[in-house]
Amino acid sequence: AKEPVRVLVTGAAGQIGYALVPMIARGVMLGPDQPVILHMLDIPPAAEALNGVKMELVDAAFPLLKGVIATTDVVEACTGVNIAIMVGGFPRKEGMERKDVMSKNVSIYKSQASALEKHAAANCKVLVVANPANTNALILKEFAPSIPEKNITCLTRLDHNRALGQISERLNVQVSDVKNVIIWGNHSSTQYPDVNHATVKTPAGEKPVRELVADDEWLNGEFITTVQQRGAAIIKARKFSSALSAASSACDHIRDWVLGTPEGTWVSMGVYSDGSYNVPAGLIYSFPVTCKNGEWSIVQGLPIDEFSRKKLDLTAQELTEEKALAYSCLS
Ligand code: NAX
Numbered sequence: 497a498k499e500p501v502r503v504l505v506t507g508a509a510g511q512i513g514y515a516l517v518p519m520i521a522r523g524v525m526l527g528p529d530q531p532v533i534l535h536m537l538d539i540p541p542a543a544e545a546l547n548g549v550k551m552e553l554v555d556a557a558f559p560l561l562k563g564v565i566a567t568t569d570v571v572e573a574c575t576g577v578n579i580a581i582m583v584g585g586f587p588r589k590e591g592m593e594r595k596d597v598m599s600k601n602v603s604i605y606k607s608q609a610s611a612l613e614k615h616a617a618a619n620c621k622v623l624v625v626a627n628p629a630n631t632n633a634l635i636l637k638e639f640a641p642s643i644p645e646k647n648i649t650c651l652t653r654l655d656h657n658r659a660l661g662q663i664s665e666r667l668n669v670q671v672s673d674v675k676n677v678i679i680w681g682n683h684s685s686t687q688y689p690d691v692n693h694a695t696v697k698t699p700a701g702e703k704p705v706r707e708l709v710a711d712d713e714w715l716n717g718e719f720i721t722t723v724q725q726r727g728a729a730i731i732k733a734r735k736f737s738s739a740l741s742a743a744s745s746a747c748d749h750i751r752d753w754v755l756g757t758p759e760g761t762w763v764s765m766g767v768y769s770d771g772s773y774n775v776p777a778g779l780i781y782s783f784p785v786t787c788k789n790g791e792w793s794i795v796q797g798l799p800i801d802e803f804s805r806k807k808l809d810l811t812a813q814e815l816t817e818e819k820a821l822a823y824s825c826l827s
Pocket residue numbers: 506507508509510511512513537538539542583584585586587604624625626627628629651652653654655683727737738739742
């Protein structure tokens with residue numbers, strides 16, 4: 497039998513946490529034969545609710561779940577974890593300045609970075625979900641220098657999956673037959689959902705999405721804005737932000753990272769930029785990646801047309817500004 501993997505979920509008493517922890521306990525994230533021990537962290541005002549989530553996990557009698565820690569102590573939460581899913585953060589409230597929200601999250605991610613650095617298992621993999629996701633991940637990277645930078649990522653898989661979903665609806669094909677869309681840049685409304693290299697499996701072989709949709713106006717317009725603004729559309733409809741889709745996409749992100757992407761398929765992950773595609777180095781930026789043996793690598797050599805270039809640069813610009821704002825909160 498395999499040794500259990502310890503998985504930390506911060507903000508576990510929140511809405512995404514409530515959707516995510518049962519998925520992890522069922523093996524959706526790490527596979528149906530991988531036992532897990534859940535470490536759940538939240539803040540003291542949510543301690544009672546967090547304990548309620550723990551009670552439900554016990555009640556669900558998940559065969560793969562070998563232990564549950566529910567705590568408001570960040571050191572206890574981080575100790576020995578192999579995977580850390582950072583969902584906890586300070587939400588933007590109406591009337592709040594961007595700088596104030598950034599400042600709260602910078603201080604949260606700075607202190608949680610130190611706890612992970614000191615107490616997590618060696619080679620711990622980190623996924624930041626909480627917004628501003630890319631910049632929170634960057635702060636975490638800066639304050640956990642002993643964690644390899646390749647181990648710190650942020651979630652843009654939800655945006656990637658939303659793009660697959662939109663193409664599947666438009667063409668009336670199975671979502672599992674659509675692949676290789678790309679989300680470039682920030683998990684924000686400046687992200688660039690790119691279908692230039694995406695394909696659909698058909699009885700006659702793989703066909704480019706652009707050829708099948710045959711409507712560049714839609715692909716360069718409404719498709720992009722629908723994906724960029726899907727989060728807001730969910731809030732409008734549900735009165736709460738995306739939770740089950742965010743949780744499911746977080747599982748996809750970790751599963752593909754740990755177990756590998758299928759041959760010929762890439763996914764989108766927010767990763768530390770090395771200057772690929774002339775994206776400034778030193779940002780956490782979403783790229784197309786493939787994963788093998790527990791490591792991601794950026795897909796190289798894709799041609800970038802002028803339309804795309806502008807969009808890659810625009811979202812990089814926003815991330816550069818966010819980085820500057822985050823640093824200004826440190827002083
Ligand atoms: P909730 O407000 O329901 O839950 C957040 C939880 O975090 C709360 O229980 C809160 O007490 C806890 N928390 C706050 N500060 C904490 C700290 N210092 N340590 C530990 N826990 C702390 O929000 P939810 O809807 O679950 O969303 C969580 C985060 O995900 C938000 O920042 C949200 O913006 C972000 N999202 C990111 C997405 C992505 O694709 N990257 C998509 C979904 C989501 O919007």
